[in-house]
Amino acid sequence: MVAVPLFITKRDGSQQPYDGEKIRQAILKAYRAVGLNDEAQNAIKIEASIHQELAQEGACIAVEAIQDLVERELMNLDPQVAKKYIIYREWRTVEREKRTSLKKTMDGIVSIEKNDVNLGNANMSAYTPSGQMMTFASEVTKDYAMKYLMAPQYARAHASGDIHIHDLDYYPTKTATCVQYDLADLFERGFHTKNGSIRTPQNIQSYATLATIVFQTNQNEQHGGQAIPAFDFFMAPGVRKSFIRHLSDRLLYTLELSEGRVLTDEERKSFTEELRGLAPRLGKGDEEVKELYTKLVASGRSFTEQAVRLALSSAYDRTARDTHQAMEGFIHNLNTMHSRGGNQVVFSSINYGTDTSAEGRMVIRELLSATVEGLGQGEVPIFPIQIFKVKEGVNYTEEDYAVASEDFKGALEGKYTFVAPNFDLLLESCRTTSHALFPNFVFLDTPFNKHELWKEDDPKRYHYEIATMGCRTRVFENINGLKTSIGRGNLSFTTMNLPRLAIEAMHLAESECPAGEKAEVRQLARKHFLDSVRREATFIAEQLYERYLYQRSALARQFPFMMGNDVWKGGSKLAPTDQVGDVFSSGTLAIGFIGGHNAMVAMYGQGHGRSDEAWHTLYDAIQVMNEVAQEYKAKHHLNYSVLATPAEGLSGRFTRMDRKRYGVIPGVNDLDYYVNSFHVDVKEEIGMFEKIRREAPFHAITLGGHISYIELDGEAKKNVSVILKLVKTMKDEGIGYGSINHPVDTCQSCGYRGIIYDRCPVCKSDHIARLRRITGYLTGSLESWNSAKQAEERDRVKHH
Incomplete structure (x- = not known):
């Protein structure tokens, strides 16, 4: 044969x-x-x-x-x-499909399709040439990272939708996600950029301008956001310098008139230096006039009290004007200054509210005023994300709250003297939020946000105050150095697909107990679910460690501004060719999760917004993640934590994959998105105060970052007192970081701002910008959101 x-x-x-x-x-x-x-x-x-x-x-x-x-x-x-x-065979199949998928993705970028790849980042104009280049690079580097830079088991888990490795496109660059910087240190020492060095600024306009330059320059060395943790403290010296300059100019002018001659440059300089030690606190009242007049007379200067009064009044008013213009410029720059491809502006956040000096208070008053005024045509500023730090005795007391509750209008208009020196700024922040959706609120007295070293009389107490990234990333506890938010950030985070684990747990329980009672099956499913959460959290912890080892191998010269200027503390000690190494050990590694509500529906038929049993199961699951985080913190001596993931691009990815795998499961994956982290379902008809109470306990166990939102109906600016009441409730219930949403629509034809349904009520135009919040920051048009987040926004109910 x-x-x-x-x-x-x-x-x-x-x-x-x-x-x-x-x-x-x-x-x-x-x-x-x-x-x-x-x-x-x-x-x-x-x-x-x-x-x-x-x-x-x-x-x-x-x-x-x-x-x-x-x-x-x-x-x-x-x-x-x-x-x-x-x-191995399955992995090879995935790799082949991925290559085919990459070709289709590239075709979509070329033809500028309106798809979720091009709309993956609401801050980027993906249809511009530079935006296309950014999207091309993003997709190619993701492919490169998965093939060549990470262990196959992690690449497989990401590709299959078990986990999501965030910012995968920046994986090859070894950069960190975010950082909060010590602007006072940068200003005091000066800093250098590629083409030269910057001296210490000498007035508030320069302080504000250089702050935007720091933001812009450092953004090129980060893939996430950046924050200023104590904006009021850091800007206050600039206000002081401007005040001294204006006061000196006015007094010197009076002196020249009285002496009938022009003073020499040396005489003017000598007088200005003398005035720095004589000048009173920022103000123009009788107390400040008397103090300065007495000091000038004692020093041998022959000024009349009326001349001093006029000089102080003029200097104060000019300083306030300069500060307002500086804050206007700061806001305008951060909304127009493109730092990366795709017309992306800086992912910027600023924290403030606890500087009680007259200079720091002036900064915040003028910042809030400029925020309400908006941009050129009155548009609401998208950046910076503003966060007001609520602190007992500094800007809040129960006594002050009671006064404001009795007569909110009068309190807002300044009719009362408050116990807390900055309570008036809290009121003004609530008013600003009602117009512009910012500031958000972070609560310094929540037990997990307190710092044992904080002292009210410490001029640098801001080192011991929690400050957050606007998107929610929280960096505070530190196993490798000082407990602070300053000079460090998040290194990377990875998210587990919580609904998938719940679906699998139910399937396993039903197969093991086919004739069991519903309660019996659910109890068995709960055990399997918590076991799988532990396995997945452990898997993610190992993956984060692998990425950390890769990140720490970066050379300092890869981050010349961040390391060279000690933006990330410890970086200035490195030579350009040194590896970053242990400098990055102060950063955080976060185990994230998404779809808590959807997971609970898969197991209990309803979410944790209604079911106490579901609530306790979700809480226990996150506690399991924390146990793993603590184990790995001890194992590798690194800052592991649990993050309530901010999901923008991820929002619909898991859902699509799970529908393909399990079919449509009503209430679980039948929509285009999974609900964020531990949030109560966006469609849940729940009161605003009940929502706060149900979500608050989760903040204490998600120390990698968290946020809770309240959705208001109607125009919030017509009832600002509700915002103050919500802030109090958040504080009382233990919320770490909270935000209040409400519709802000602007007619782009006539500038009318309010709730606009189909057409502008003034000019009848349908050219309407609908400002909404996405994962912590704002976007000026819903069209820039991906399909999943658009679907989620449509489903958001108002909380009453």
């Missing part, structure tokens, strides 16, 4: 002669994967059996059919090795 030649049909349709050696090598790889290196005889035996069977069937066999035969033979001979072969 003549042997029939065998051919293999490859996946692209081409054919090649059968090669038994390739099959034997694939089998040997499977054996080596389980630690068996001397199994050549088994490989020969299996290949011979396959060859004999194929010879009887025909002359041309598909490559997939051969792999099926290999699987079968391995299962018969050694199931453990067969499992490794199956996993």
